[in-house]
Amino acid sequence: MVSADVARRERFEAVVGETYDPLQRYLRRRASPPDAEDALAEILLTMWRRLDEMPRDNPLPWCYGVGRLTLANQRRGAGRRAKLMNRLAMERPMSEPEPASDQELEAALADLSEDDQELLRLWAWEQLEPREIAVALSVTPNAVSLRLGRARKRLESELRRKNHPRAGQEEAYGRKEPQ
Amino acid sequence: MSDELRNRLQSIDPMAPGVPTESVTSESSRRLLEETMAIEVGAQASDAARTGRGRWYLAVAAALALVFGGFAVFSGGGKPTGQPLELALGSSNAMASCIQFSVEILKDMPVAFEATAVDVSDGKVTLDVDHWFSGGDAESVTLNATVGSPALIGSVDFVEGEQYLITATNGTVNACGFSGPATPELRSAFEEAFPAS
Numbered sequence: 001m002v003s004a005d006v007a008r009r010e011r012f013e014a015v016v017g018e019t020y021d022p023l024q025r026y027l028r029r030r031a032s033p034p035d036a037e038d039a040l041a042e043i044l045l046t047m048w049r050r051l052d053e054m055p056r057d058n059p060l061p062w063c064y065g066v067g068r069l070t071l072a073n074q075r076r077g078a079g080r081r082a083k084l085m086n087r088l089a090m091e092r093p094m095s096e097p098e099p100a101s102d103q104e105l106e107a108a109l110a111d112l113s114e115d116d117q118e119l120l121r122l123w124a125w126e127q128l129e130p131r132e133i134a135v136a137l138s139v140t141p142n143a144v145s146l147r148l149g150r151a152r153k154r155l156e157s158e159l160r161r162k163n164h165p166r167a168g169q170e171e172a173y174g175r176k177e178p179q
Numbered sequence: 180m181s182d183e184l185r186n187r188l189q190s191i192d193p194m195a196p197g198v199p200t201e202s203v204t205s206e207s208s209r210r211l212l213e214e215t216m217a218i219e220v221g222a223q224a225s226d227a228a229r230t231g232r233g234r235w236y237l238a239v240a241a242a243l244a245l246v247f248g249g250f251a252v253f254s255g256g257g258k259p260t261g262q263p264l265e266l267a268l269g270s271s272n273a274m275a276s277c278i279q280f281s282v283e284i285l286k287d288m289p290v291a292f293e294a295t296a297v298d299v300s301d302g303k304v305t306l307d308v309d310h311w312f313s314g315g316d317a318e319s320v321t322l323n324a325t326v327g328s329p330a331l332i333g334s335v336d337f338v339e340g341e342q343y344l345i346t347a348t349n350g351t352v353n354a355c356g357f358s359g360p361a362t363p364e365l366r367s368a369f370e371e372a373f374p375a376s
Contacts, residue, residue, distance in 0.1 A: 009216055016212060020203040025194035044215045049374045051220075072316050076308065102191050109191070124188030152184060 012048055019047075019063050022126065026067055029125055031074070039070045046070070061128060061135035068136060108158035116151035123148055280356035285372040288346035288353070290314035293361055293369070296337045304337045306345075312373035320345075322352075336360070344369050 023043060027036035046066045047054065055062050109117055122133045130148060134141040189195065201208055278284060285291070291313040294306035304322040322337075337343065342361035346353050359365060 008220075012216060013212070017203055020208070021200050024200040025198075028194045028200075029192070041211060041215070044211065045218065046374060048215045048218065049220055069311075073310055076310065076316075076318065102187065105187055106191050109188070120188060124185045125192045125194070156184065 008051060012051055015047065015051075015054065015059055015063075016044065019060050022060055023063055023067060026064055026126060027071070029121065030071055035071075035074060039067065039074055042070045042074075043067050055135075058132070061132040064122070064126065064128075064136035065138060104162055105159065108155055108162055111158050112151065112154055115147070116154055119144070119148050119151045120155060280368075282368050282372050285346065285357060285368060288313060288348055288357065288372075290347040291345070291369060291373060292320070293342060293344050293366070294320060295342050296339050299337045299339050306343065309342065312369055314347075 023040060024036070027039050027043075030036075031039060043063065043066050047063060050066075109120065112120070118137075119133065122128045122136060126136075128136065130144040131141040133144045133148070137144065194200075203212075291311075292308050292315065293310040293312070294308045296304055297307050298305040306320045306322070308318055308320060343359065344361045344365050345358040347358075352358055
């Protein structure tokens with residue numbers, strides 16, 4: 001029993017060693033620092049409790065999936081029970097690490113649906129491949145590939161529209177025309 | 180894959196690799212990990228199973244058949260939308276007899292949430308979701324009784340301001356002990372069944 005406990009601790013420590021940094025980044029990209037801190041503690045607890053279910057090979061996408069549920073429940077809880085507190089927290093200046101330099105891209109990204117944004121974030125920021133995104137979102141890899149392809153096209157289209165409103169439109173209409 | 184777009188997106192990553200994070204070996208990180216590993220795994224679960232089983236087997240013997248437009252949110256494999264759900268309470272013949280409550284069966288429920296009844300009127304219950312255990316992220320769920328079935332609402336005894344734990348399978352809310360008032364016992368069972376949530 002004792003050796004089983006030791007082995008469990010060792011495995012948990014090893015997984016945490018591998019995922020602690022990317023999980024913090026994942027959370028800070030999507031939540032305020034205090035919320036990210038709370039969520040991290042919850043995610044670790046879930047990882048500890050469900051260690052046996054965690055994939056041994058590449059556990060990070062699975063951990064992101066836990067993070068997704070944790071953040072969703074956190075936002076809901078904040079909305080339901082502490083609307084005022086939440087508003088005050090939002091009003092507090094957030095310690096954003098880096099101001100975005102590419103404002104055009106940031107604006108184009110913000111114009112996409114939340115689903116598209118999240119797919120693109122997981123792809124570009126978390127650097128996940130479609131099969132890993134599928135684990136994080138609990139959907140099939142095929143669905144991810146299709147949706148990611150569409151999300152990228154929509155982002156590119158938004159960027160064209162922001163650059164050249166008319167040209168973007170013409171291009172959209174004339175996309176299938178032979179060169 | 181267009182690497183150019185991916186690279187450009189990385190340039191607006193607020194937590195790009197150069198931005199520091201808390202080290203796993205820092206004092207606060209170590210404390211957090213030790214606190215986490217101090218939690219005994221399994222003890223709470225078996226307690227919940229023991230207290231939950233018998234009671235819920237006897238609790239409610241009705242089933243609420245649900246047909247709701249938003250069910251694709253759960254069954255389609257897509258990302259949840261967060262849109263309010265409208266559920267219809269149908270006839271009670273969806274489940275002729277009750278399956279004995281067990282956490283093992285609860286684990287397989289594709290839809291499970293805790294919610295507060297905010298409005299209970301004739302044939303209609305509006306619930307604000309407090310916590311999704313599985314299968315969705317709607318903020319609000321409305322149960323609409325079809326003609327002739329308002330008694331079903333009574334069988335679960337919805338009261339405004341009270342919290343409920345609800346599961347559904349294949350569009351059917353299970354009232355046979357798998358849904359009901361959010362007692363500590365039932366909540367423990369839900370937490371055991373859905374530890375990731």
